[in-house]
Amino acid sequence: MADTINQTARKGFLVDTSRCIGCRSCQVACKQWNKLDADKTSNKGTFENPRDLTPALYNRIKFIEKETSGEISWLFFNERCMHCGDAGCMKVCPSPGALYRTKEGIVAYNKEKCISCKYCVSACPFNIPRYGSDDKVSKCHLCQSRVEGGIAPACAKACPTEALKFGKRSDLIAKATAAKKTLYGVDSLNGLGVVYALEGPPEQYGLPTNPSIPLSIFLWKDVIKPLGILGFWGSIGAMLLHYVTIGPKKIDSDHDVREDSNE
Amino acid sequence: MSDYIERFRTSERILHWVVTCSFFTLLLTGLGLYSRLFNGFFGLFGGGQGAILTHKISGIIFFFSSLYMFFNHKKDVSSFDDSDWQWIKKYGGYLTKYGVHFDIGKYNPGQKLFAVFIAAATVALGLTGIFIWFPGSFPRWIVQMSLLLHSTMFVGSIMFVVVHVYLATIGNPGTIEAMLYGDVRTLWAKKHHPKWYKDVTEENQ
Numbered sequence: 001m002a003d004t005i006n007q008t009a010r011k012g013f014l015v016d017t018s019r020c021i022g023c024r025s026c027q028v029a030c031k032q033w034n035k036l037d038a039d040k041t042s043n044k045g046t047f048e049n050p051r052d053l054t055p056a057l058y059n060r061i062k063f064i065e066k067e068t069s070g071e072i073s074w075l076f077f078n079e080r081c082m083h084c085g086d087a088g089c090m091k092v093c094p095s096p097g098a099l100y101r102t103k104e105g106i107v108a109y110n111k112e113k114c115i116s117c118k119y120c121v122s123a124c125p126f127n128i129p130r131y132g133s134d135d136k137v138s139k140c141h142l143c144q145s146r147v148e149g150g151i152a153p154a155c156a157k158a159c160p161t162e163a164l165k166f167g168k169r170s171d172l173i174a175k176a177t178a179a180k181k182t183l184y185g186v187d188s189l190n191g192l193g194v195v196y197a198l199e200g201p202p203e204q205y206g207l208p209t210n211p212s213i214p215l216s217i218f219l220w221k222d223v224i225k226p227l228g229i230l231g232f233w234g235s236i237g238a239m240l241l242h243y244v245t246i247g248p249k250k251i252d253s254d255h256d257v258r259e260d261s262n263e
Numbered sequence: 264m265s266d267y268i269e270r271f272r273t274s275e276r277i278l279h280w281v282v283t284c285s286f287f288t289l290l291l292t293g294l295g296l297y298s299r300l301f302n303g304f305f306g307l308f309g310g311g312q313g314a315i316l317t318h319k320i321s322g323i324i325f326f327f328s329s330l331y332m333f334f335n336h337k338k339d340v341s342s343f344d345d346s347d348w349q350w351i352k353k354y355g356g357y358l359t360k361y362g363v364h365f366d367i368g369k370y371n372p373g374q375k376l377f378a379v380f381i382a383a384a385t386v387a388l389g390l391t392g393i394f395i396w397f398p399g400s401f402p403r404w405i406v407q408m409s410l411l412l413h414s415t416m417f418v419g420s421i422m423f424v425v426v427h428v429y430l431a432t433i434g435n436p437g438t439i440e441a442m443l444y445g446d447v448r449t450l451w452a453k454k455h456h457p458k459w460y461k462d463v464t465e466e467n468q
Contacts, residue, residue, distance in 0.1 A: 092410075094295055094296050094297075094298075094299055094302070094311065095302075095311050096299055096302060115305075115310065115311025115312045115314075115315060116312055116315065117296060117311070117315060118395075118398045118399075119410065121398050121399070121403075121406075122398055122403060122406045122407050122410060123407075127403065131399070214404075214407050216404075216407040216408050216410065216411040217407055217410065217411075219411050220410050220411040220414050224411065224414045224415050224418060225297065225298055225414065227418070228297070228414065228417070228418035228421075229298070229300075231418055231421075231422050232418070232421055232422065232425070234422075235421075235422045235425040235426060236425055239425060239426065239429035239434070242357070242429075242434070243429075243433060243434065246357065246358065246359070246360055247360065248433060248434050248435060248436055249356070249357070249362050249434070249435050249436075249455075250362060250436060251362075251436065251437050251448070251450050251451045251454050251455070252450065
């Protein structure tokens with residue numbers, strides 16, 4: 001089941017962090033549309049809330065505090081599933097149809113087909129999938145049903161500043177490039193479904209500079225898996241070949257040679 | 264002189280088949296997790312979740328029974344002498360058409376290597392299995408490494424097992440009886456494991 005993506009038909013987000021005011025309308029709209037329960041949270045001395053994605057929180061605004069010449073300023077970052085063009089979660093998922101790609105390029109999922117192996121949790125380059133009390137995968141599905149119906153996802157609809165813009169991915173990138181924005185995620189992992197115009201280096205936002213599928217996951221799925229299948233049939237073939245060419249060690253053979261070390 | 268000699272006691276044989284059954288249950292339940300190519304094997308266990316549950320239960324059985332079996336045979340598989348060297352230099356006589364036999368004790372170096380490898384694999388598979396079982400409780404890199412190591416050790420084990428099954432059945436006629444009802448023919452013992460034969464017959468006299 002090769003993961004193929006139609007780059008021209010692909011839809012996605014362009015997140016312009018410079019326009020984000022940290023209002024978290026996207027968080028609330030997502031909860032409302034997807035009927036997600038509230039999470040218990042705690043005050044940790046920051047406006048960032050909640051502090052991490054949960055099974056009931058598909059996107060959130062990360063508040064990054066930055067100090068420049070004694071003044072504190074914020075960087076806002078919309079954290080969510082990136083809908084990678086080459087998705088680690090889909091690569092490792094052993095249950096066909098549990099994680100799948102829609103024609104718009106969304107990495108969607110079907111909880112009924114999820115078998116709770118949690119491989120996607122380990123394979124995601126951005127540590128996004130969460131498992132709730134139902135022991136099934138949950139993450140942003142880019143409001144799959146809304147997108148299929150031709151309307152924008154709840155978060156983008158609710159964003160008052162157009163920091164979150166949804167549309168045809170190639171158009172969004174073309175516009176942002178024309179506006180001389182520095183973009184993150186245009187080409188990495190066969191293109192992210194969420195492209196960012198960042199105000200600083202990606203590390204400042206806790207993003208990997210060159211996101212990629214974890215090396216151990218690549219070795220597991222692209223090296224060990226095919227070699228293992230080859231090795232299994234190879235060893236069976238070798239045994240059969242031995243049997244028909246050299247043959248078994250018969251115990252009543254007259255042509256035996258003794259190799260005694262003590263002689 | 265009896266035509267037969269006991270090679271494995273009843274308890275040893277039962278333990279061996281417990282290990283075997285749990286191993287093949289692990290294989291059948293794990294195949295669908297190994298690759299989507301083998302998704303059909305999930306059907307044997309009522310779907311993926313059933314396969315994972317069965318994999319966990321048989322994993323626990325395999326872990327303890329396999330290690331117990333290794334410790335039972337530890338004395339016989341951790342020794343090494345000159346005859347073992349001879350065996351290795353001539354590839355155990357398996358690459359010549361004429362039967363070459365060596366002055367081997369209870370196990371030959373190939374069997375010893377198999378025992379040690381399976382014991383090491385049991386520890387590695389068990390440990391990585393725990394990390395894969397509870398990915399949320401451990402750092403991500405540990406679980407990622409575990410997924411790689413778990414599949415690598417599985418591949419090594421299944422290849423060793425193919426060789427083990429071949430050599431213990433059609434590759435060496437007269438061997439399988441040792442694990443079925445415990446007795447091997449005296450002729451078999453004298454040819455394959457003369458030192459062991461000498462040891463046990465002297466003990467019995």
